[in-house]
Amino acid sequence: MEYTVAGYGLIWLSLIVYAWRTRRRLAEAERQLASQETE
Amino acid sequence: MGDVQRLMYVHVPAAWTAFLAFFLVFIGSVLYLVQRDQRFDRFAAACAEVGIVFIALTLATGMIWGKPTWGVWWTWDARLTSTALLLAVFVGYLAIRGFTDDPDSRARWSAVVGILGFIQVPIVYLSVVWWRTLHQPPSSPRSVSSEILWTWMLNFVAFLLMFAYLVAQRSRLARVEAELEALEAYDV
Numbered sequence: 395m396e397y398t399v400a401g402y403g404l405i406w407l408s409l410i411v412y413a414w415r416t417r418r419r420l421a422e423a424e425r426q427l428a429s430q431e432t433e
Numbered sequence: 434m435g436d437v438q439r440l441m442y443v444h445v446p447a448a449w450t451a452f453l454a455f456f457l458v459f460i461g462s463v464l465y466l467v468q469r470d471q472r473f474d475r476f477a478a479a480c481a482e483v484g485i486v487f488i489a490l491t492l493a494t495g496m497i498w499g500k501p502t503w504g505v506w507w508t509w510d511a512r513l514t515s516t517a518l519l520l521a522v523f524v525g526y527l528a529i530r531g532f533t534d535d536p537d538s539r540a541r542w543s544a545v546v547g548i549l550g551f552i553q554v555p556i557v558y559l560s561v562v563w564w565r566t567l568h569q570p571p572s573s574p575r576s577v578s579s580e581i582l583w584t585w586m587l588n589f590v591a592f593l594l595m596f597a598y599l600v601a602q603r604s605r606l607a608r609v610e611a612e613l614e615a616l617e618a619y620d621v
Contacts, residue, residue, distance in 0.1 A: 401440040401497040405447065405490050409595055412486050416602045423609040430616050 437501050441581075444494040445572070446589040447487050448516075450596050454484025455523065455554050457600075462547035465540055471611065474540035477547050478530060479603035481523050483596055488520050503567060511560040512568035519557050522550040536614065 461477030464470070495513070496506045507513065526546045533539045561570045574582055 395436050397437045397497050397501050398439050401494045402443060404493055404497070405443050408486065408490055409599075412483075413595075413599060413602070416599065416606060420602060420606040420609065423606055423613060427609055427613050427616070430613065 437498055440494050440498040442584050442588055444491060444498060445585050446592050447494065448491040449585075449589050450592040451484050451487035451491055451519075452554050452558070453593075454480045454487060454596065454600075455519070455551050458484065458523070458526070458547045459551035462544035462551075465544045466548075469537075471536060471540060474536075474543060475604055475607035475611065476600075478527070478543065479600045479607055481526050481547065482603055483599045485520065485523050485527070486599075487592070487596070488516065488523070492516055492520065508567055510567045511564035512557065512566050515553065515557045515560045519550075519553045522546075522553055526550055534614075536611065 457480040458477045461473045461480060465473035465477065492513075495516075499508070500506050526543060529546055530539055530543050533542070558571065560566065561568050570576075577585075
């Protein structure tokens, strides 16, 4: 049972963390672009 | 096999999603070399990064399943080794992208690696046919029950939706980064 929980936990946690990290990188890049364009 | 067989319901669809991702890298790379349009390069790079996530998860869930079933986390079996090599090839693809600042040269070299790297996908798939392995042979509708097949299909659709969302976000990030790069080059 613990192996199954570990596998499912790993898969969904990894996907959620990757999606969150990508969104954060995108927000940061968009912020930089906006500040460069106003300069 | 007991309860741990449930891991196959995410392991197999994750592998299918990764294969699809690398096929899209191949398509994006060919289109880039034919049309020299940076949008295809950005799409290929986005698919490669998300594909790496899915192939790493395929390996990880396989290892977690392997420990209680085979008694080991890892063995140098043909399927496992070729899958690890596939992961290494596409990690290399992303590494190559960091070697140069010139967008055209980066896209050209990445496209070559993306096309050559895709050759590893059929090798992974056929490894269980070509060599005697601990890993079971490829599953087909004749070798698994319809309940297992439908659960795989359902999870594959869920992973495809997740994949589409992640590639869309990652492509958007690549576009913004390209605009930033162009602005910085203009400033210099």
